[in-house]
Amino acid sequence: MTTRGRLTLFVLSAVGLTAVLVASLTGLPRFGSDAGRYGRLINRSAAVERHVPEAVGAVTFDYRGIDSFGEESILFAAVLAVALVLREQLDEDDLPYKLDEDPGAVTAGETTETVRLVGMTFLPLVVLLGLSVIGHGHLTPGGGFQGGVVLASGLALLYVAVDAATFRTALPDGALEPVEAFGLSAYAVIGLLGLVFGSAVMDNFLPFGHLGRLVGGGTIPLLSVAVGIEVAAGTLLVTAQFIDQLVRVMRSRSAR
Amino acid sequence: MNATTVVQLLLLVLVAGGGLAVVLERNPLNQSMVLGVFGLTLAMLFLALQAPDVALSEIVVGGFVVPTLVLVALAKAKDHQ
Numbered sequence: 001m002t003t004r005g006r007l008t009l010f011v012l013s014a015v016g017l018t019a020v021l022v023a024s025l026t027g028l029p030r031f032g033s034d035a036g037r038y039g040r041l042i043n044r045s046a047a048v049e050r051h052v053p054e055a056v057g058a059v060t061f062d063y064r065g066i067d068s069f070g071e072e073s074i075l076f077a078a079v080l081a082v083a084l085v086l087r088e089q090l091d092e093d094d095l096p097y098k099l100d101e102d103p104g105a106v107t108a109g110e111t112t113e114t115v116r117l118v119g120m121t122f123l124p125l126v127v128l129l130g131l132s133v134i135g136h137g138h139l140t141p142g143g144g145f146q147g148g149v150v151l152a153s154g155l156a157l158l159y160v161a162v163d164a165a166t167f168r169t170a171l172p173d174g175a176l177e178p179v180e181a182f183g184l185s186a187y188a189v190i191g192l193l194g195l196v197f198g199s200a201v202m203d204n205f206l207p208f209g210h211l212g213r214l215v216g217g218g219t220i221p222l223l224s225v226a227v228g229i230e231v232a233a234g235t236l237l238v239t240a241q242f243i244d245q246l247v248r249v250m251r252s253r254s255a256r
Numbered sequence: 257m258n259a260t261t262v263v264q265l266l267l268l269v270l271v272a273g274g275g276l277a278v279v280l281e282r283n284p285l286n287q288s289m290v291l292g293v294f295g296l297t298l299a300m301l302f303l304a305l306q307a308p309d310v311a312l313s314e315i316v317v318g319g320f321v322v323p324t325l326v327l328v329a330l331a332k333a334k335d336h337q
Contacts, residue, residue, distance in 0.1 A: 032261075056309045133312070141309045141311075142308075142309060142312050143309065145313065146309065146316055149316035150316055152320075153316065153319075153320040156320075235320075239324065242324060242328040245328055245331070245332055249331045249334075249335040252335060
């Protein structure tokens with residue numbers, strides 16, 4: 001298609017889209033008006049019924065807990081797909097990571113002192129932040145997924161601050177994969193235990209405790225931790241696959 | 257027109273500008289960084305609209321996952337040329 005033809009098609013589509021957008025946006029309720037019946041109901045009842053101040057967490061892990069299981073499984077499948085697509089090809093040689101290897105041989109060069117210092121300073125802070133967001137999933141905004149990715153990004157600082165060999169040796173696939181699987185199955189097991197000890201699958205069967213305490217809300221903090229573990233391990237696995245690809249690129253570049 | 261509305265309006269304009277900046281930046285390497293900043297403005301908008309969980313998700317996804325994906329894909333594509 002010629003440039004002119006593409007431009008004509010775009011203009012026609014843009015006019016049609018604008019018309020539809022304007023028609024639909026003018027029909028919406030006023031900006032900032034009523035949140036909806038379900039929102040008001042949750043605001044009224046979540047803290048009272050589940051003793052949990054974070055209503056979003058109560059919805060994600062209790063009232064609509066099965067949805068979060070689906071989301072967790074999606075991440076699991078995505079990690080699997082990435083590992084499948086980026087698997088070792090026939091023309092690629094193995095990547096043995098040796099810790100005492102010259103860092104310049106694996107990465108483009110040694111990381112500078114500044115990067116190393118800042119990275120290693122922030123690593124424990126970000127890991128702690130991630131653990132805090134996961135653990136307070138039923139108290140503050142955040143929860144399993146957000147805290148899990150923060151935790152993974154904190155541990156990925158090991159690659160940024162040092163080198164790929166350290167990252168892959170400290171967090172090998174053989175350790176991350178069982179942890180990820182444990183996170184996913186823990187969620188499923190807790191859900192099934194709801195059937196055993198409660199009235200239905202995903203039933204919140206543990207005692208609710210006091211409002212605002214770290215230990216409380218029944219199964220909500222446990223499910224948040226399970227999701228956090230699974231998301232952190234899955235994100236680290238994906239990051240590890242990407243780092244392998246980057247190392248291959250740098251090796252082929254230095255070989256040329 | 258109270259302070260909250262002003263902040264929301266300002267952030268909406270910033271988000272629109274950020275989106276335009278992502279599209280107008282043609283170099284993919286620079287574009288990944290602009291994408292990260294755009295994700296941050298989007299997260300601030302979500303926060304101003306009183307959705308902190310969504311804002312946190314947008315920060316982690318837009319700040320860590322998306323730039324990583326883009327940069328690794330870029331490195332691989334450049335290597336294959």
